[in-house]
Amino acid sequence: MHNDDRQYDVMVIGGGSGGWVAAAQSARVGARTLLVEKTGMLGGTTTTAGVNFPGLFHAWGKQVIAGIGWEVVNRTVEETGQTLPDFGDYARHHHSKLQIRVNVFVYAALCDETVVQSGARILFHAMPAALKPMTGNTGWHVTLCTKNGLEDYTAKVVIDATGDANAVSLAGFELNIPDTLQPATLSCRAGGYDFNKLDIDAIKSAYQEQVQAGRLQYTDAGWNTQEPDVRRWLRVRGANANHIHHISARDSCGKTKLELEARASLLRLYRFLRTQPGLEKFEIESVCPECGVRETATIKGKKTVTVGDYRNGRVWDDALCYAFYPIDLHRSEGDGLNKQPLEEGVVPTVPRGALLPAGSRNLIVAGRCVSSDRLANSALRVQASCMAMGQAAGAMAALSAQSGLDPEALAIEDIRDMLRQHGAIVPGSGFPV
Numbered sequence: 001m002h003n004d005d006r007q008y009d010v011m012v013i014g015g016g017s018g019g020w021v022a023a024a025q026s027a028r029v030g031a032r033t034l035l036v037e038k039t040g041m042l043g044g045t046t047t048t049a050g051v052n053f054p055g056l057f058h059a060w061g062k063q064v065i066a067g068i069g070w071e072v073v074n075r076t077v078e079e080t081g082q083t084l085p086d087f088g089d090y091a092r093h094h095h096s097k098l099q100i101r102v103n104v105f106v107y108a109a110l111c112d113e114t115v116v117q118s119g120a121r122i123l124f125h126a127m128p129a130a131l132k133p134m135t136g137n138t139g140w141h142v143t144l145c146t147k148n149g150l151e152d153y154t155a156k157v158v159i160d161a162t163g164d165a166n167a168v169s170l171a172g173f174e175l176n177i178p179d180t181l182q183p184a185t186l187s188c189r190a191g192g193y194d195f196n197k198l199d200i201d202a203i204k205s206a207y208q209e210q211v212q213a214g215r216l217q218y219t220d221a222g223w224n225t226q227e228p229d230v231r232r233w234l235r236v237r238g239a240n241a242n243h244i245h246h247i248s249a250r251d252s253c254g255k256t257k258l259e260l261e262a263r264a265s266l267l268r269l270y271r272f273l274r275t276q277p278g279l280e281k282f283e284i285e286s287v288c289p290e291c292g293v294r295e296t297a298t299i300k301g302k303k304t305v306t307v308g309d310y311r312n313g314r315v316w317d318d319a320l321c322y323a324f325y326p327i328d329l330h331r332s333e334g335d336g337l338n339k340q341p342l343e344e345g346v347v348p349t350v351p352r353g354a355l356l357p358a359g360s361r362n363l364i365v366a367g368r369c370v371s372s373d374r375l376a377n378s379a380l381r382v383q384a385s386c387m388a389m390g391q392a393a394g395a396m397a398a399l400s401a402q403s404g405l406d407p408e409a410l411a412i413e414d415i416r417d418m419l420r421q422h423g424a425i426v427p428g429s430g431f432p433v
């Protein structure tokens with residue numbers, strides 16, 4: 001394959017949890033696959049936003065998501081000499097203990113290796129400028145914006161794994177854009193202090209004064225909108241510990257506003273903390289290159305997963321994977337989080353129809369922008385579920401490109417068979433209950 005090849009069976013746009021898995025699956029079964037990523041690294045939110053704890057692969061003590069994503073998470077754990085959590089310890093309120101901490105560098109490098117070995121081509125530092133259907137709806141003309149300017153490509157099937165449904169929107173399909181969005185989070189690694197030697201009460205009351213004087217916001221160092229949570233921020237050293245509110249980061253202007261506000265928030269906090277006893281040598285050792293975005297938009301799909309479907313563990317007739325996580329809606333008021341565990345034994349599923357934009361042909365989504373209402377999406381958006389959707393999307397896209405059938409017209413058992421052959425767990429046959 002030459003680097004200037006412009007004709008593909010499958011083009012995957014976005015190389016996060018959904019996208020890199022989709023590209024590897026599609027190429028592993030022989031589809032000519034291009035993975036287009038706007039940054040210089042695969043992994044998406046896991047790597048560039050530092051949310052390096054994918055979950056959840058297990059529900060109620062059983063594995064419900066496996067396949068290509070699990071393969072690489074597992075290899076990262078092995079390669080770094082870590083150990084996996086005890087997945088038998090599944091008490092409802094401890095879902096965070098079932099997530100798997102991965103080293104960002106090793107994970108990103110193994111994503112590269114997996115995608116390259118699959119035969120897919122990766123194009124970093126590029127994003128789509130336009131998507132137009134080919135004559136007879138046989139695929140897509142995709143214009144990519146690259147460092148050389150605009151370049152024209154074709155693909156029989158496009159997978160939108162941008163998290164923001166950017167490609168679906170460029171192709172002219174409608175999105176659901178909520179009026180209220182979950183807050184975003186900028187993660188960092190803070191150092192230069194001994195947490196156990198800090199007078200937290202004194203720092204909290206100084207923080208409170210700064211908020212009253214209008215120089216700090218509570219959410220600069222926490223999720224709670226009504227009181228300082230600087231103890232947790234200092235204990236976790238800035239990892240997933242602030243909230244940036246009310247910015248829609250679906251397009252470049254919105255993302256710019258978000259990055260500026262997130263770093264300004266961290267700078268306010270940095271300046272304050274360095275004035276506190278025990279924090280004279282406080283420093284930000286590293287900061288994630290991107291602010292992590294929890295919510296922007298979902299597609300209007302051929303099917304939509306509602307919170308009722310999710311809570312009841314509906315097994316759709318076209319289910320392609322499981323998903324598992326508590327409902328987890330971050331809020332801009334109160335304590336900042338609406339978390340609702342699932343009833344014991346419930347394992348929700350994701351239907352093919354929720355990955356297909358209504359009215360579209362040869363277009364699939366994978367990941368966070370899956371068609372779902374806000375509460376269902378607050379749970380479906382997590383990384384293991386996005387990987388499972390990615391693998392399903394990759395299999396569908398390859399089958400579709402090879403057969404000339406639209407993804408909706410494929411026999412569901414053909415997709416499921418391919419997924420099983422590549423290690424994925426597929427709903428049906430009485431599994432997992």
Ligand SMILES: Cc1cc2nc3c(=O)[nH]c(=O)nc-3n(C[C@H](O)[C@H](O)[C@H](O)COP(=O)(O)OP(=O)(O)OC[C@H]3O[C@@H](n4cnc5c(N)ncnc54)[C@H](O)[C@@H]3O)c2cc1C
Pocket residue numbers: 013014015016017018019036037038039041042043044045046049051053054055056099126127128161162163164166167184185240292293294366367368369381382383384386
């Ligand atoms: C602060 C925070 C905490 C979270 N906590 C957890 C947790 O504890 N456990 C968990 O499992 N999940 C957690 N999540 C959720 C999870 O990380 C994301 O929802 C998930 O990574 C989404 O996967 P994705 O593939 O849909 O999108 P992403 O991982 O965001 O990947 C999208 C990729 O597409 C690229 N891209 C975007 N637009 C374009 C474009 N136009 N052209 C080309 N490339 C593009 C991006 O650069 C990125 O690489 C958290 C999220 C956040 C923000």
